[in-house]
Amino acid sequence: MSQSVLASATGVAAQAGRRRTFAVISHPDAGKSTMTEALALHARVIGQAGAVHGKGDRKGVVSDWMAMEQQRGISVTSAALQFSYRDAVINLLDTPGHADFSEDTYRVLTAVDSAVMLLDAAKGLEPQTLKLFEVCRQRSIPVITFINKWDRPGLDPLALMDEIEQRIGLRPTPLTWPVGPAGQFHGVIDRRTGTFIRMQRSPGGADLAIEQEMSDDEAKTLFGTDWDTAVEEMDLLELTGADHDPDGFLGATTTPVLFGAAVANLGVRQLLDVLLEMAPPPAARPTASGAEQPVDASFSGFVFKIQANMNRAHRDQVAFVRINSGKFERGMIVTHGGSGRPFTTKYAQQMFGQDRDTIDEAFPGDVVGLVNATALAIGDTLYVGKPVQYPPLPSFPPEHFAVVRTTDTSAFKRFRRGIEQLDAEGVVQVLRSEQRGDQSPVLAAVGPMQFEVATFRLETEFGVKVNVDHLPYETTARTDPAGRDILRTEAGVEVMTRVRDDALLALFPNKWRMRSIVGRHPDLNLEP
Numbered sequence: 001m002s003q004s005v006l007a008s009a010t011g012v013a014a015q016a017g018r019r020r021t022f023a024v025i026s027h028p029d030a031g032k033s034t035m036t037e038a039l040a041l042h043a044r045v046i047g048q049a050g051a052v053h054g055k056g057d058r059k060g061v062v063s064d065w066m067a068m069e070q071q072r073g074i075s076v077t078s079a080a081l082q083f084s085y086r087d088a089v090i091n092l093l094d095t096p097g098h099a100d101f102s103e104d105t106y107r108v109l110t111a112v113d114s115a116v117m118l119l120d121a122a123k124g125l126e127p128q129t130l131k132l133f134e135v136c137r138q139r140s141i142p143v144i145t146f147i148n149k150w151d152r153p154g155l156d157p158l159a160l161m162d163e164i165e166q167r168i169g170l171r172p173t174p175l176t177w178p179v180g181p182a183g184q185f186h187g188v189i190d191r192r193t194g195t196f197i198r199m200q201r202s203p204g205g206a207d208l209a210i211e212q213e214m215s216d217d218e219a220k221t222l223f224g225t226d227w228d229t230a231v232e233e234m235d236l237l238e239l240t241g242a243d244h245d246p247d248g249f250l251g252a253t254t255t256p257v258l259f260g261a262a263v264a265n266l267g268v269r270q271l272l273d274v275l276l277e278m279a280p281p282p283a284a285r286p287t288a289s290g291a292e293q294p295v296d297a298s299f300s301g302f303v304f305k306i307q308a309n310m311n312r313a314h315r316d317q318v319a320f321v322r323i324n325s326g327k328f329e330r331g332m333i334v335t336h337g338g339s340g341r342p343f344t345t346k347y348a349q350q351m352f353g354q355d356r357d358t359i360d361e362a363f364p365g366d367v368v369g370l371v372n373a374t375a376l377a378i379g380d381t382l383y384v385g386k387p388v389q390y391p392p393l394p395s396f397p398p399e400h401f402a403v404v405r406t407t408d409t410s411a412f413k414r415f416r417r418g419i420e421q422l423d424a425e426g427v428v429q430v431l432r433s434e435q436r437g438d439q440s441p442v443l444a445a446v447g448p449m450q451f452e453v454a455t456f457r458l459e460t461e462f463g464v465k466v467n468v469d470h471l472p473y474e475t476t477a478r479t480d481p482a483g484r485d486i487l488r489t490e491a492g493v494e495v496m497t498r499v500r501d502d503a504l505l506a507l508f509p510n511k512w513r514m515r516s517i518v519g520r521h522p523d524l525n526l527e528p
Contacts, residue, residue, distance in 0.1 A: 019365030121154030154182030
């Protein structure tokens with residue numbers, strides 16, 4: 001290896017080591033978007049935190065850029081933010097928590113190296129939280145747990161630790177411990193140093209929390225039994241061996257735990273510091289062949305998200321690319337893994353919510369937005385030099401189906417363009433039905449709220465009002481042309497073509513009807 005190539009590879013490895021790329025995930029309403037903004041506030045990349053719904057002249061959170069998100073105070077699409085903190089580069093991906101958008105969340109989890117899981121102090125582990133933990137376990141993603149909303153009444157902290165261990169099998173290893181029960185939050189004891197940090201909300205709660213280190217005697221004088229209780233609870237943690245285990249954390253068998261309240265910016269600095277000190281930087285990534293691509297190899301990355309119309313001033317489509325190896329330079333010619341064709345990266349941007357800046361270079365762990373990259377699809381691999389292919393991103397089986405039509409014939413071109421865009425982004429899966437024709441596509445979704453997003457965006461972004469008629473199907477399976485011919489003879493069943501990959505999907509009213517048909521036609525080919 002030449003000296004110049006060696007120096008370049010060393011530089012890439014050093015830059016990768018500065019990166020921390022993680023997702024914020026949780027059940028709906030646990031405070032993901034608020035936490036995203038609180039982290040950005042602590043990194044001094046925004047001047048003031050706004051509540052999720054916004055108050056007065058304050059806007060909604062920077063990561064909730066879509067009008068529907070701002071109106072409802074929820075996240076319905078993932079967002080990418082990049083900023084610097086201390087000597088590190090933070091790539092933070094905010095995700096929707098609602099189960100209806102779990103496919104988008106899953107795609108984001110393929111693009112991160114760790115995750116921050118928020119638990120609501122009053123609700124503990126909720127159904128969607130359990131599902132997300134399971135996805136992290138399957139992908140061996142290290143998880144840091146943040147017990148949020150400790151400024152409100154909630155559960156006992158030891159009970160929450162037991163729940164984490166019993167229900168998801170991850171051993172909690174608290175790094176900070178609260179002084180005061182949920183709803184009476186005085187601050188935290190850092191278990192690694194034994195230091196007590198008193199925390200108070202800033203006036204109005206929109207700026208950094210007021211922190212003050214105090215001695216044990218001062219804390220005991222001020223907080224009395226609350227201090228004594230916290231010390232007793234920490235003694236129990238010592239007895240059970242609930243100390244941070246770096247290997248267990250990186251191996252996704254333990255989870256460091258912190259306490260705080262994102263809306264008041266309490267405990268957020270500690271979380272950010274833990275991410276820098278403990279979360280893993282980008283590492284070698286497995287390829288479709290089973291080999292691993294080192295971070296200092298030539299450039300490669302994959303598309304994990306596509307989004308259009310993020311900013312009304314830029315009516316364009318952005319492909320979000322997670323860089324896995326090498327140095328990215330704007331304007332470089334890369335190879336599209338699926339077709340083998342060259343692809344120019346002239347319009348490359350860095351995202352901060354819906355805001356964007358032109359980026360000239362990026363490194364492993366970074367997320368780059370390629371503008372007007374209409375030739376790219378979710379899951380596509382890009383590379384330079386030696387060919388590499390990353391595993392495809394799976395599609396979730398849809399459980400809800402609806403026919404969508406526009407009654408305005410003059411708007412049909414815009415309607416068709418909007419449907420194509422929603423399909424490309426993975427907002428919904430679009431199916432073609434022989435009996436309904438191209439003018440009445442069928443939308444397939446994991447959850448019904450996806451239909452709301454689709455109709456909202458068709459109206460607001462493409463100026464097309466539509467009618468949605470729900471279909472009586474909830475079970476689907478892939479089939480083949482022979483299977484399609486067999487199913488044409490069965491009542492109450494349809495076979496449609498998924499537009500994005502021409503797969504034949506058989507739709508059944510329920511799983512019992514599917515089993516009944518399989519019983520009569522044992523040669524029928526049905527696959528998950």
